[in-house]
Amino acid sequence: MAVVRRRSALPQAPSYSLADVQSVSDAHDEPAWLRARRRQAWEIYRNTPMPYQEEEWRRTDYRHIRWDEAERLIQANGATAAVVPAKNLEPLTGAEQGGLLVFVDGKVVRSELAQSLARQGVIFSDLRTALRDHSELVERRLMTQAVRATDGKFAALHAALWDYGVFVYVPRNTIAELPLHVVCYNTSAGAAMGHVLVVVDENAQATMQVEYASSEAAGQSAYIGATELIVGDAGALRYVSLQDWNRDTFEFSHQRGIVGRDAQLDWVNGVMGSRLTKAFIEVDAVGQGANARVSGFFFADHDQFFDLDTQQNHNAPLTNTDLLFKGAARDRARTLWQGMIKSLPQMQRIDGYQVCRNLLLSDEARMDSIPGLEIEADDVACSHAATFGTLEEEPIYYLMSRGVTRPQAQLMIIEGFFDELLKRIPFERVRQRLMAEIEAKIIG
Numbered sequence: 277m278a279v280v281r282r283r284s285a286l287p288q289a290p291s292y293s294l295a296d297v298q299s300v301s302d303a304h305d306e307p308a309w310l311r312a313r314r315r316q317a318w319e320i321y322r323n324t325p326m327p328y329q330e331e332e333w334r335r336t337d338y339r340h341i342r343w344d345e346a347e348r349l350i351q352a353n354g355a356t357a358a359v360v361p362a363k364n365l366e367p368l369t370g371a372e373q374g375g376l377l378v379f380v381d382g383k384v385v386r387s388e389l390a391q392s393l394a395r396q397g398v399i400f401s402d403l404r405t406a407l408r409d410h411s412e413l414v415e416r417r418l419m420t421q422a423v424r425a426t427d428g429k430f431a432a433l434h435a436a437l438w439d440y441g442v443f444v445y446v447p448r449n450t451i452a453e454l455p456l457h458v459v460c461y462n463t464s465a466g467a468a469m470g471h472v473l474v475v476v477d478e479n480a481q482a483t484m485q486v487e488y489a490s491s492e493a494a495g496q497s498a499y500i501g502a503t504e505l506i507v508g509d510a511g512a513l514r515y516v517s518l519q520d521w522n523r524d525t526f527e528f529s530h531q532r533g534i535v536g537r538d539a540q541l542d543w544v545n546g547v548m549g550s551r552l553t554k555a556f557i558e559v560d561a562v563g564q565g566a567n568a569r570v571s572g573f574f575f576a577d578h579d580q581f582f583d584l585d586t587q588q589n590h591n592a593p594l595t596n597t598d599l600l601f602k603g604a605a606r607d608r609a610r611t612l613w614q615g616m617i618k619s620l621p622q623m624q625r626i627d628g629y630q631v632c633r634n635l636l637l638s639d640e641a642r643m644d645s646i647p648g649l650e651i652e653a654d655d656v657a658c659s660h661a662a663t664f665g666t667l668e669e670e671p672i673y674y675l676m677s678r679g680v681t682r683p684q685a686q687l688m689i690i691e692g693f694f695d696e697l698l699k700r701i702p703f704e705r706v707r708q709r710l711m712a713e714i715e716a717k718i719i720g
Contacts, residue, residue, distance in 0.1 A: 287326045287339045290347035290433075290467075290498075294318055297436050302403060317425035317435030324429045335612055335644070336554055336583045341526045346498040348466040349439060353384035362462045364487050367457075368703045374454030375400040380461050382468060383438040396450050398482075401440030403471055413445055418474055421528040422504035422532040427556070430528040434469050434500050441471030446480040448508070455483040455703070465495030465524065471502050474515065477537075483702060484676055485516040488548070496524045499550075503531035505541065509563055512540040516701055518710070520549035523578070527553040533570075536562025538591075544700050547574040547582050548713060558587040561626075562594035571699045572601035575717050576609035576641075583612045590619040590626040599630040602697050604690065606637035607718070616648040617658050624655040631661040637695055637718075703709055 297318045301311045327333040357365070357378045367373045374393050377400065378386035395402070399410060400436045406414050419425060425435035446452050462469055476482050490497065499521060507513045511531075521527060527550050535541045547553055559568045574582050588597040597617070605611050617628040634643040645662035667686055675685035694714060698707045 287328055288594065289326050289417070290343045291618065292347065292433070292437065296349075300439060306335040307407065307411060308409055313419070314436050315520070319435055320425050321429060323433035324432060327429050331448070332585050332614060336581075338526060338552055338554065341498065341552075342496050344484070345465060346467060348383050348527060349437070350462060350464050350466040350468050352381045352463060355380045355385070355463050359463055359491070360459060361489070364459050364461065364489060365708055366705060368455045368485055368706065372454060372531045372706040373399075373457050374452055375456045376389055376459075377402060377442060377457070378459045378461070379440060379470070380717055381464055382642060384471070390454050391673070393452055393454060396411050396452065397447040398450065398452050399443065399445040400456055403443045403473065403645055406443035410445070412444070414443060415472070417504070417506060418473060419502070421506055422534050423502045423530045427530050430500050431502065431530045433504050434471070434530070436535055438469040438471045438502070440469075441473065442475040442486070444482070444484065446476045446482045446658070448477040448480060450477070450480045452480070452482040455485065458484070458486040460486070460488045460567050462490035462497065463493065465493035465497045467498045467500065469500045473504045474513065475506045475512040476508060476513045478598045480508065481512040483514040485518070485703065485706070486522060486621065488519045490522045490525060493524065496526065498523070499525060499527045499529065501527070501529040503529070505533035505543070506607055507533065507535050507539040507541050509536040510538045511536065514542045514702055516544045516546075516703075516706070518546045518548075519553070522549065523551050523580070525550045527555065529555045531555060532558040532560065533568060535559065535561050535563065535566040535568050538565040539563060539567070541568040543568070543570045544697070545570070545571070546573045546710065548717070552581045552583075554585070554588070555581045556585045558589065559597060560589045560591055561597055562591045564592045564594045566592060566595045570597070570599045571697050571700045574601070574603040574611060574704045576603070576611050577717050578607045578609060580609045581611070584614075586613070586615045586630070588617045588619070588628050588630065590623050590628060593622070593626065595623070595626045597629070601632040601693060602635075603632070603643065604635040604693070605641035605643050608640045610642045612644045612646075613662075614646045614648075616658065617660065618650045619653050619656060619658075621652040623653045625638045626653065626656050626658070628656070628658040629660070631663070634664045635690065636664065636666050637690075687715060690714070690718055
C-alpha cells in the first residue's frame with residue numbers, strides 16, 4: 277500500500293552545530309578575534325528561523341534541497357588545476373594578467389601575482405594567507421562594513437562556517453592596470469562556503485573577474501557564499517562575477533558593494549548554472565558623488581530557478597545608481613527578479629534607475645519581475661521598469677527572407693538581446709565564451 281507523504285510546510289535546516297564552527301577555527305589555528313566572531317554569528321544563525329514566508333523569500337521554494345547530501349563540507353581530495361576547464365583559466369587580456377588564484381574544492385592549487393603589482397603593494401591572496409600576513413587589514417573589514425552576519429539566516433551561517441576565500445587590497449593612489457582573476461571550481465558534492473573581500477583604497481583602481489563552476493557530482497551541493505566590494509573615496513573598481521554551477525547545486529549568497537565619496541563601481545553579475553540560485557545583490561552609495569552601475573544577465577533552462585534580489589541604497593546625497601538586468605528562460609525554467617531603490621531621509625538630489633528586461637522562450641517558462649522604490653527624500657530622480665517579450669515573427673521573417681535559417685535567425689535575435697550587457701564585460705575573449713554558452717542553451 278502506497279503511503280502519501282506530505283511535503284513539510286517549513287524548509288528544513290542543515291544539521292550543523294557549534295562543534296563544527298569550533299572545528300573550522302581549530303583546523304586553521306585562527307586568531308581569537310575571528311573565533312569570537314564565528315561564535316557570535318553562530319548564535320545569530322541558531323536564533324534565526326529558516327527564511328520562508330518573509331517578503332523576499334515567499335516566492336522561493338527551496339524545500340527540495342536534500343541537506344543530508346548538501347550540508348557535508350567539501351574537503352580537498354588532491355585534485356589539481358588540471359581538472360579545471362581550460363576556458364576558465366585563459367588569461368583575461370593578452371598573454372599576461374595581474375594575478376590568478378585557482379581554488380579546487382576550497383583549496384588553493386594555483387597562485388600568481390605579477391611583479392609589477394606586487395611592487396605597488398597590491399595584495400592578492402587567499403583569505404587564509406591574508407589572515408596570517410595582513411591580519412589588521414582583514415580584521416577591520418571582514419563582514420564589518422558590507423555583508424554582515426545579521427543580514428539573514430544564510431549570511432549568519434556563512435559568517436560562522438566560511439572555509440575559504442579571496443582577499444584583495446589595492447593601496448591608496450595605486451592603479452592596478454593588469455586584471456585580477458579568480459576561479460572557484462568544485463569536483464565533489466557537498467557544501468562550499470567561499471568568501472570574496474575586495475578593498476580598493478582611496479584614489480585607487482582595479483579590475484577583477486571571479487568565476488564559479490563545478491563538475492558533475494553524485495549528490496546535491498550547496499554554495500553559501502558572500503562577496504564584499506569596498507571602494508574607497510575617489511576609487512574605481514570594475515568587477516565581473518560569472519556563475520556556472522552544475523545542475524545539482526543550490527546557491528544562497530549575499531553580495532554587497534560599498535561605494536565611497538566620488539567613487540565608481542562597475543559591477544557585472546552573470547548567472548547561468550545551478551539548480552536554484554537565491555542571491556542578494558546590493559550596492560550602498562555611502563559617499564557624496566558615489567556612482568554605481570550594476571549589470572546582470574541570466575539564462576535559465578530545463579528546471580532551473582533563479583531568484584535575484586537587488587537593492588540600491590542611497591545613503592548620501594548627490595549619488596547615482598544605475599541597474600540593468602536582462603534574462604531569458606526556456607523549457608520549464610523560472611526566474612524572479614525583485615528590485616528596490618532606497619534612500620535615507622534628506623538624501624537629496626539622488627538619481628536611481630533600475631530595469632529588468634525578460635525574454636520568454638517557451639510557453640512553460642515563467643519570469644517575474646518586481647521593481648520597487650522606497651524614497652524618503654523629495655528632491656530625487658528615481659525610476660524603475662520591467663519588460664517582458666517573446667521572439668516576434670516579424671524580425672525572424674525578415675532574416676529568413678535574406679537566406680538565414682529559422683534557428684539561426686532566432687539565435688541572432690537572442691544574441692542581440694544580450695549583446696548590450698555582454699559589452700559591459702571588459703574582456704573580449706570572455707564575451708565570446710559567454711556568447712557560446714548562451715548559444716548552447718538556445719540550441720538545447
